[in-house]
Amino acid sequence: MKLIYLLPFLGVLLAQAGASELPDLGESSQAVFSAQQERRIGESIMADIRRSRDLYDDAEVTDYLNALGARLVANSPDSARPFEFFVIRDSTLNAFALPGGFIGVHTGLILSAQSESELASVLAHEISHVTQRHLARVIAGTQKNTLTSLAAVAVAILAARSNPQVANAAVATAAATGVQSQLDYTREHEREADRIGLQLLGASGFDPHAMADFFGRMQKYGRLYENNAPVYLRTHPLTSERIADVQNRVESLPYRQVPDSLDFQLVRARLEAEEGPAQNAVSVFEAALAEKKYSSEVAQHYGLARALLRTKDYTRAERELALARKSGAHPMFDVMALQIKLSAKQPAAALDVCRGGLKRFPQHRALIHGCAETMLQTGAAAEALSLLSSALKTRDNDARLYLLQAQAYAALGKAVPQHRALAEAYVLQGHLTEAVVQLQMALKNRDGDFYQLSMAEARLRQLRELEKELRKPPQP
DSSP states (O other), X not given: OXXXXXXXXXHHHHHHTTGGGOOOOSSTTTSOOOHHHHHHHHHHHHHHHHHSTTBOOOHHHHHHHHHHHHHHHTTSTTTTSOOEEEEEOOSSOXXXXXXXXXXXXXXXXXXXXXXXXXXXXXXXXXXXXXXXXHHHHXXXXXXXXXXXXXHHHHHHHHHHXXXXXXXXXXXXXXXXXXXXXXXXXXXXXXXXXXXXXXXXXXXXXXXXXXXXXXXXXXXXXXXXXXXXXXXXXXXXXXXXXXXXXXXXXXXXXXXXXXXXXXXXXXXXXXXXXXXXXHXXXXXXXXXHHHHTOOSOHXXXXXXXHHHHHHTTOHHHHHXXXXXXXXXXXXXXXXXXXXXXXXXXXXXXXXXXXXXXHHHHOTTOHHHHXXXXXXXXXXXXXXXXXXXXXXXXXXXTTOHHHHHHHXXXXXXXXXXXXXXXXXXXXXXXXXXXXXXXXXXXXXHHHOOSOHHHHHHHHHHHHHHHHXXXXXXXXXXX
């Protein structure tokens, strides 16, 4: 399912979140969703996004983006607000903020960033849209319009983040309901997000000049390609006044040379290695290494190893990975080594890689995923269960960990905890009905102890109450 197809359902989600009960306080700035309502809207949208093929569900890239985002959020005006950053598999240059602190970034934008500060500048801008509650303020600006009008504004704004063609249709709908003027209001929000985003960059140790550099390059691309300008340029309109404002603000700031982290370099190399035909990716990295055209030789060797893995040249992949490892230990190197051994059908060697890697990086999520799968493949279900149960103590929002835990329980013949683990995975994936079925199956098995069955019964009651709440018709 394409991400943009999710947007027409926002009207229903707004109603479920209580949008139809917005207080009429006279001033649009006051008539906004509560933070809890915004979060619920965002979670409803994310449930569909997590089921879509557009989501780039990779632990290493996602965790890097969340770490970068958390560094910025810590210096934001609303640092206590929960944020979640996710990646969309799309070569277009775009990023967007959803209600409730959910921020999506296209793979194309990560690849286009010429420095970590540039990527941080985009995240800072989107974080500012959330902390300033721009979407809620725009919707509140409609005041006494109907719920249909509120949904039309929200759909138009969110659609513009992902697909200009669909955005045009959404804007037309908004105009038909008499709320087109509210979309113009977002132009001021862009300037506000720029201003606060610059403050976040400086406070977080990044170079604020990177925002001006990014905008300048986008404006140049827009002139070169006209109607085929980058999506980010079309969905975040760059006026001359807006660019001048950013440039004026950074001119008074001292230049700060901020080196890119190795994590940033490796994540970009990984995404680049996955672009296009495998052999083309190999050629790109080989040429860069031969001509010494790179900002990180380590990342180039790592990227070439990943590209070679795609061509099933495992010997050369290991050789390139060994060259990258000369710089020192890094969890992404261990994950890469594990993937090479598994792809080469060397499970025993893969298990050795796991045990060494987990000693060095016991909290690295991608390594935990890969090692649990390896243990299950090699018959070490008890070891896998121990690893997964420990990881879930601090990562109980990871559906994949629950799915792997369910496999481990199944291998050990423990039906009740198997169904309970599957239920939790389904809840996180947005499949509430399937989660209820799994808990019902757990209770029918009756092979668990009193504590396990009591926990299953209590969780089943919780999910049934949640189902009832979601089925309630929206209030007029």
